[in-house]
Amino acid sequence: xxxxxxxxxxxxxxxxxxxxxxxxxxxxxxxxxxxxxxxxxxxxxxxxxxxxxxxxxxxxxxxxxxxxxxxxxxxxxxxxxxxxxxxxxxxxxxxxxxxxxxxxxxxxxxxxxxxxx
Ligand code: DGP
Numbered sequence: 776x777x778x779x780x781x782x783x784x785x786x787x788x789x790x791x792x793x794x795x796x797x798x799x800x801x802x803x804x805x806x807x808x809x810x811x812x813x814x815x816x817x818x819x820x821x822x823x824x825x826x827x828x829x830x831x832x833x834x835x836x837x838x839x840x841x842x843x844x845x846x847x848x849x850x851x852x853x854x855x856x857x858x859x860x861x862x863x864x865x866x867x868x869x870x871x872x873x874x875x876x877x878x879x880x881x882x883x884x885x886x887x888x889x890x891x892x
Contacts, residue, residue, distance in 0.1 A: 777824045782874040786820050796847060800839045803847055803879075812882025813851045813858065817843050824873040826864040844879050853881035859888075 785792040786802045795815055796803040806814040819836045823829060829837060841860075848854045858881030863870040 777822055777828070777873070779822060780872050780874040782816075782818050782872060782876065783822060786818065795850065796843055798839070798843075800836045801843050803843055806878070811880040811885065813853055813880065815847050815851070815879045817847070817877040817879065818874055823875040825870060825875055826862060829875070840877050844877060847879055848881065851881065857881060857885075859885045 781790070784790045785794070785804055786797075788794075792807075793805040794802060795805065796817075799820070801817055801819055803815050803817045806816050817840050819833070819840065821836075823833060823836075844858075844860055845854075848858055858879055861878040861880065862875070863878075
Protein backbone atom coordinates (compact mmCIF):
# COMPACT_ATOMS: atom_id res chain seq x y z
CA UNK A 776 0.00 0.00 0.00
CA UNK A 777 1.41 3.43 -0.89
CA UNK A 778 1.91 5.80 1.99
CA UNK A 779 -0.68 8.52 2.48
CA UNK A 780 0.29 12.17 2.21
CA UNK A 781 -1.11 15.36 3.69
CA UNK A 782 -3.59 15.43 0.80
CA UNK A 783 -5.49 12.42 2.19
CA UNK A 784 -6.02 14.33 5.43
CA UNK A 785 -7.23 17.37 3.46
CA UNK A 786 -9.67 15.18 1.50
CA UNK A 787 -11.05 13.72 4.75
CA UNK A 788 -11.16 17.25 6.26
CA UNK A 789 -8.94 16.16 9.12
CA UNK A 790 -6.81 19.27 8.65
CA UNK A 791 -7.87 22.74 7.52
CA UNK A 792 -7.73 23.73 3.86
CA UNK A 793 -9.68 25.90 1.46
CA UNK A 794 -11.70 23.29 -0.42
CA UNK A 795 -13.40 24.80 -3.46
CA UNK A 796 -14.97 21.62 -4.84
CA UNK A 797 -15.58 18.03 -3.73
CA UNK A 798 -17.55 15.11 -5.13
CA UNK A 799 -17.45 11.33 -4.97
CA UNK A 800 -14.24 11.07 -7.03
CA UNK A 801 -12.19 14.23 -6.61
CA UNK A 802 -11.40 17.11 -4.25
CA UNK A 803 -10.08 20.54 -5.21
CA UNK A 804 -8.46 22.97 -2.78
CA UNK A 805 -6.33 26.11 -2.93
CA UNK A 806 -2.57 25.58 -3.04
CA UNK A 807 -0.87 26.57 0.21
CA UNK A 808 1.83 28.40 -1.76
CA UNK A 809 0.02 30.00 -4.69
CA UNK A 810 2.05 30.74 -7.82
CA UNK A 811 -0.76 32.77 -9.42
CA UNK A 812 -3.92 34.62 -8.33
CA UNK A 813 -5.80 31.37 -8.96
CA UNK A 814 -3.90 28.23 -7.91
CA UNK A 815 -6.04 25.23 -7.13
CA UNK A 816 -5.06 21.56 -6.83
CA UNK A 817 -7.42 18.85 -8.06
CA UNK A 818 -6.77 15.42 -6.56
CA UNK A 819 -8.38 11.99 -6.77
CA UNK A 820 -10.08 11.08 -3.49
CA UNK A 821 -8.32 7.70 -3.42
CA UNK A 822 -4.56 7.63 -3.28
CA UNK A 823 -2.79 7.34 -6.62
CA UNK A 824 0.83 8.35 -5.95
CA UNK A 825 1.69 9.58 -9.45
CA UNK A 826 0.81 9.31 -13.13
CA UNK A 827 3.06 6.24 -13.17
CA UNK A 828 0.52 4.48 -10.94
CA UNK A 829 -2.60 5.23 -13.00
CA UNK A 830 -4.47 2.09 -14.10
CA UNK A 831 -7.33 1.36 -16.49
CA UNK A 832 -9.66 1.49 -13.47
CA UNK A 833 -8.68 5.14 -12.91
CA UNK A 834 -9.92 6.41 -16.27
CA UNK A 835 -13.18 7.75 -14.79
CA UNK A 836 -11.43 9.73 -12.09
CA UNK A 837 -8.83 11.03 -14.57
CA UNK A 838 -11.63 12.28 -16.79
CA UNK A 839 -13.40 13.81 -13.80
CA UNK A 840 -10.27 15.78 -12.92
CA UNK A 841 -10.31 17.43 -16.34
CA UNK A 842 -14.03 18.17 -16.16
CA UNK A 843 -13.60 19.65 -12.68
CA UNK A 844 -10.79 21.84 -14.00
CA UNK A 845 -13.36 23.35 -16.34
CA UNK A 846 -15.86 23.82 -13.48
CA UNK A 847 -13.26 25.50 -11.27
CA UNK A 848 -12.20 27.79 -14.10
CA UNK A 849 -15.84 28.90 -14.33
CA UNK A 850 -16.11 29.31 -10.53
CA UNK A 851 -12.91 31.37 -10.47
CA UNK A 852 -13.88 33.52 -13.47
CA UNK A 853 -10.91 32.55 -15.65
CA UNK A 854 -12.68 30.62 -18.40
CA UNK A 855 -12.20 33.36 -20.98
CA UNK A 856 -8.83 34.72 -19.81
CA UNK A 857 -7.39 31.21 -19.79
CA UNK A 858 -5.33 29.10 -17.46
CA UNK A 859 -2.70 26.37 -17.30
CA UNK A 860 -3.10 22.79 -16.12
CA UNK A 861 0.03 21.05 -14.81
CA UNK A 862 0.60 17.51 -13.56
CA UNK A 863 4.13 16.93 -12.29
CA UNK A 864 5.55 13.40 -12.14
CA UNK A 865 8.70 12.10 -10.49
CA UNK A 866 12.03 13.78 -9.78
CA UNK A 867 12.54 15.46 -13.14
CA UNK A 868 8.94 16.69 -13.04
CA UNK A 869 9.55 18.08 -9.53
CA UNK A 870 6.61 16.25 -8.01
CA UNK A 871 6.84 17.01 -4.28
CA UNK A 872 3.64 15.42 -2.95
CA UNK A 873 3.18 11.78 -3.92
CA UNK A 874 -0.59 11.99 -4.32
CA UNK A 875 -1.35 12.64 -7.98
CA UNK A 876 -2.64 16.18 -8.43
CA UNK A 877 -3.46 18.62 -11.19
CA UNK A 878 -2.55 22.27 -10.71
CA UNK A 879 -4.91 24.83 -12.23
CA UNK A 880 -3.18 28.19 -12.49
CA UNK A 881 -4.61 31.43 -13.81
CA UNK A 882 -5.67 35.00 -13.12
CA UNK A 883 -2.57 36.36 -14.85
CA UNK A 884 -0.59 35.74 -18.03
CA UNK A 885 1.18 32.48 -17.23
CA UNK A 886 4.06 33.22 -19.60
CA UNK A 887 5.93 30.68 -21.65
CA UNK A 888 5.11 27.05 -20.92
CA UNK A 889 8.58 26.23 -19.61
CA UNK A 890 11.34 28.37 -18.18
CA UNK A 891 14.28 28.63 -20.54
CA UNK A 892 17.43 28.33 -18.45
P1 DGP B 1 4.04 19.38 -6.80
O1 DGP B 1 5.40 20.02 -6.89
O2 DGP B 1 3.39 19.26 -8.17
O3 DGP B 1 4.06 18.08 -6.03
O4 DGP B 1 3.13 20.41 -6.00
C1 DGP B 1 2.72 20.21 -4.68
C2 DGP B 1 1.91 21.42 -4.28
O5 DGP B 1 1.22 21.09 -3.11
C3 DGP B 1 2.72 22.67 -4.01
O6 DGP B 1 2.37 23.68 -4.96
C4 DGP B 1 2.33 23.08 -2.60
C5 DGP B 1 1.09 22.25 -2.34
N1 DGP B 1 0.96 21.83 -0.96
C6 DGP B 1 1.87 21.09 -0.24
N2 DGP B 1 1.41 20.87 1.00
C7 DGP B 1 0.19 21.45 1.06
C8 DGP B 1 -0.78 21.56 2.10
O7 DGP B 1 -0.63 21.05 3.21
N3 DGP B 1 -1.92 22.24 1.80
C9 DGP B 1 -2.14 22.80 0.57
N4 DGP B 1 -3.29 23.46 0.39
N5 DGP B 1 -1.25 22.72 -0.43
C10 DGP B 1 -0.10 22.06 -0.17
